[in-house]
Amino acid sequence: MNVSFIGLGVMGYPMAGHLVKAGFTVTVYNRTEAKAKAWAEQFGGHYAATVEECVRHAEVVLTCVGNDDDVRCMTTSASGALAFMQPGAILVDHTTTSALLAEELAAAAQHVGVRFMDAPVSGGQAGAENGVLTIMCGGEKALFDQLQPVFDAYGRSSVLMGAVGQGQRAKMVNQICIAGVLNGLSEGLILAENAGLDIATLVACLKNGAAGSWQMENRAQTMAENQFDFGFAIDWMIKDLGFCLDEAERQGIRLPMTEKTAQAYRALSAQGDGRMDTSVLIKAVKNDSQKTA
Template identity: 80%
Template sequence: MKVSFIGLGVMGYPMAGHLVKAGFDVTVFNRTEAKAKAWAEQHGGAYRSTVAECVKDADVVLLCVGNDDDVRSMTTSETGALAFMKSGSVLVDHTTTSALLAEELSEAAQAVGVRFMDAPVSGGQAGAENGVLTIMCGGEPKVFDYLQPVFNAYGRSSVLMGKVGQGQRAKMVNQICIAGALTGISEGLILAEKAGLDIETLVACLKNGAAGSWQMENRAVTMSQNKFDFGFAIDWMIKDLGFCLDEAKRQGVALPMTQKTIESYQSLSEQGEGRMDTSILIKAIKKKAEL
């Protein structure tokens, strides 16, 4: 199976590397060509200077870029992948986007004889580097089954959530749950610090009980230490939670916690914290907690 990977950011770079380790014939493209060249030298795959050259012989084209407009630029523009992919191949978008974009891409792919699956991932930079991502998929069962060897290269779990767009909607729920966990941990840590509890001892106790979560185990202690440089920037979370609020509006529901969280992140970003990890939410909550 020939696989092409477009987008070598903090997620895509290691994901493409795992594909080489799994034995796939991998060709990559990145808008900054120097990074693609460095990847090829490190992992032994190939790189190309244009999307067209990267995807023309591929059985599967994987994409992990920044936002909806980036995805369109790499897929449906005149120089995008769909203009050059062979009939019967599969386009997979690992970018976190709107569900509407996933549906748009599916229609565009179908028009040129290409199959499509939206497949946003969760697990962050560490999950990508360790090959243990969770992959939330939307599309046809036959396409999902066909892609299992690919997903297994960098994923611990891949789940078909339903039709195209449902993978992105599942990712929205994931981001809302992360926001809720960080909100609760932030308020809990504020009380714990005021009460004089030892934070490391507290977290060691709580992480194995009903309050346990990935955020509790991996971020609570560093939050208490004011350490927030861990990869997933709040500017990306603002984008993701915006998709959540847009989808909620289409579904006719309100998400008050999500609304408050995005406002807190927006305020932090305006203060120059936009590249910090989402756990920096504690700073905004501490400010509100001052009596």
């Protein structure tokens, strides 16, 4: 199967590499051509200088870029993928976007005879590098089944959530849950620190119980040590939580914790922490705890 991959960021770069390892013929495109060339040298795939060259012969085109506007630029613009893809080919967007954009892309794809699925991923850079991402999909069951060999190359789990857009809505729930866990973990660590508990011993005690989570196992120790220079940057989380709040407004509900967390992340970004990992939330929570002390 000829597969094209557009977007070689911290997620896309290893994901495209796993496709080569799984036996697919892979061509990549990245706006910074040097990165695409380096990827081709590392994995033995092909790179293209233009989107047109990348997708023209592809059976499946995968995108993993930054935000809604980036996706439109790579897919529905005059120089985007849909202008050059073969009828009957498949476009899959792994970017975390709004559900409305997923529905927009499905309509644009249908107009040119291309099938579409929204498929945002969770698991972070480590999940992409280790090929164990969780993939939340929106689209037709037959298309989902056809894409399983592709998803299996870099995913541990892929689940069809419903029609187009439902994959993105599932990802919104994922991000809200992460925000909640980080809020609770931050407050717990602050109490532990003030009470003189050893964090490594505490994590070893709690991680296999009801309080255990990926965030506790992978971020509690680094949060306690004020190390945040890795992982998923808060500027991306601000974008994602914005999608959550917009969707909540469309559903006629409020998400108070999500609103507060998004506000805290915006404040952290404004003070220069925008590229820090989302676990840097503990700094905002600690500041609030000191204000009320």
